[in-house]
Amino acid sequence: MTISPDDVARHATKMARIKAARDKIMAGKTGEKGLVIVHTGPGKGKSSAGFGMILRCIAHEMPCAVVQFIKGAWDTGERRLLTSHFPHLCQFHAMGEGFTWETQDKARDIAAAQAGWEKAKALIRDTRNRMVLLDEINIALRYNYLDINAVTDFLLTDKPPLTHVVLTGRNAPSALLEAADLITEMGSTKHPFRDGIKAQPGVEF
Template identity: 45%
Template sequence: MKSRDRRRGLVLVNTGTGKGKSSSALGMVFRAAGWDMKVCVIQYIKGQWQTGEQKAAERFDNIEWHAMGDGFTWDTKNPEQDIKTSREIWEFSKAKILSGEFDLVLLDEINYCCGYNWISGEEIADFIRDQKPSWTHLILTGRNAAPEVISCADTVTEMTKIKHAFEQGIKAEQGIEF
């Protein structure tokens, strides 16, 4: 593994309406963990919903996992609570990134929070530019990535939906969606 003083910490954004944003990021999580990097996964939306990737991460001693959201918030009945929760997770995320403990941090579905104006893209971009340790890799996922975040990222991938099983009435499948 490259020493931190020789590493250029990349900022990656996975966005768009297509499937695979978190899955791609989790591939990088497990890749980094395989290289003995210390990894932190922070989920903004999924809440306490058990996923296969979280179960797999439990087998690694170098992956720290935090599923912190209130669940799927597009059906929210309490937007004030969603804003409060998102702000708390953002503060927690910044502390984890600044701790110096992690080589890679995944902020899973944080882009949704920008899309709902719960956390501003400018605030996230300012933190990335001004405070993120230079050697820390950072991945941000979710639809509607803020233009400011896209601008400060090193790599941005937009997943485009062509067809999705859900549109055919097929519910989320274990091992595929969770």
């Protein structure tokens, strides 16, 4: 494709206008705040996005932590990586025992979720941790294994001002969405599970 000098000039002028407008917007964004971040929705990628943020923290040498509420019994790639290579920067606590249809023991599921929440509160209160990922906590909230009001009250009143907390899982309750600073809903347009493809290492775990 041939680009004429006029095209080059028009493009440069357009980009200069966009940059000036963008710089003006960014000049007013100077604050810092520890965010309550929710990844929810029916699509794949909620935990993956959360672990991506944990890896960013590690890259910046920012101490962080993970509490897994449901998938604790799984041998996942992220668990292997974080516990074997970055234990000095990321605490990893697998508190769940599997999905509810696997354990088939509601009392045990509730106890595991509540133990996970107690661990989460301690990690969040520790101001050395700049980010705490609560993986699949939304599932525990959905089944009422945890008191949603207690969770949101803690996040709004006890969380240190500069600590980020990421909460993942489908069906995030409305009270949590109300308390959140950042919400991403993962949609599902197409998934290989529907075509008989099982969960695979490197993709799902």
